[in-house]
Amino acid sequence: MTPAPRRWLLRIDDRLVHGQVCVGWCDALDITQLILCDDEIAASEFEQDLFRCCPVEEQDLRFLTVAELAEEMQSPPIETTLVVFAGPRPVLDLLAAGAEVTALTLGGLHHRPGAREILDYLFLTEGQEADLRALLGRGVAISCQPLPSSPRQDLGKLLG
Amino acid sequence: MKPGMEGRPLRALLVTHGDLGDALRRAAAKILGPQPGLTAISNDGLGLDELTRRVALELSLPGDPLLVFVDLYGGSCHTAAQRALAGLSDETRERQVLGIVTGVNLPMLLTFVTRRAGSSAAEMLDLVLDRGRRGIRS
Numbered sequence: 001m002t003p004a005p006r007r008w009l010l011r012i013d014d015r016l017v018h019g020q021v022c023v024g025w026c027d028a029l030d031i032t033q034l035i036l037c038d039d040e041i042a043a044s045e046f047e048q049d050l051f052r053c054c055p056v057e058e059q060d061l062r063f064l065t066v067a068e069l070a071e072e073m074q075s076p077p078i079e080t081t082l083v084v085f086a087g088p089r090p091v092l093d094l095l096a097a098g099a100e101v102t103a104l105t106l107g108g109l110h111h112r113p114g115a116r117e118i119l120d121y122l123f124l125t126e127g128q129e130a131d132l133r134a135l136l137g138r139g140v141a142i143s144c145q146p147l148p149s150s151p152r153q154d155l156g157k158l159l160g
Numbered sequence: 161m162k163p164g165m166e167g168r169p170l171r172a173l174l175v176t177h178g179d180l181g182d183a184l185r186r187a188a189a190k191i192l193g194p195q196p197g198l199t200a201i202s203n204d205g206l207g208l209d210e211l212t213r214r215v216a217l218e219l220s221l222p223g224d225p226l227l228v229f230v231d232l233y234g235g236s237c238h239t240a241a242q243r244a245l246a247g248l249s250d251e252t253r254e255r256q257v258l259g260i261v262t263g264v265n266l267p268m269l270l271t272f273v274t275r276r277a278g279s280s281a282a283e284m285l286d287l288v289l290d291r292g293r294r295g296i297r298s
Binding site: 014015016017018046050051053110111112120121 | 205234242246
């Protein structure tokens, strides 16, 4: 069996690095490196310590700003790498910074006041919906899938 | 006992995935009878910010001191509890919160309930960790 190609996997999840990501996704896809891409967390030692308590500690977890990630994404990753973002805006910023983004998965964007329900784990504010439509318009394939075992749904079709 | 906690009964806040916290609370009541001062928060349907907000609200409400139990070390419940704790004023934290214990199980919750009268904060943390571990055998 040939090993799976090493890839950048991008995911939006408002719980960031947590049980579903560390246990569910990393085991299923043989992910050995995690990146949390968030400018605020990249600047806070306290926040980084919180996310370093990963339930599965075999993965390498790093904290990058959007600009740092755009730089790294100029070449393929050394290991299959899952990048987690808190929302769609930093992904748009990543494109603006010159990174190539072709696919994106939405995990949870949970209920908040003023957000519209798309799926039971996906609630979008007007700003987030506009950002996601902009990403679709830039040719990014966006699918919604909370767990590796759950069905994958195409965001473009859901938004209509 | 931390200053200001003397003589006050302890409460527990269970922050967990799914219905685990509430189920643990009900299981403890089955074994020991109805127990006041046990509150459960589920992360169901909540992002990290909203979960943190709800935990912070529970921690900041005036009341007897709380021990926070979470299920999964490093999971969203743990992250939210740590963020909420860090967001309290030093004074509120000292007065209200004993600490956070991860890997909550029924033995540690039963120990908490039966020993919460008369235990100091440090004793209680040692006790629940010890009983929680001793309940795991083969």
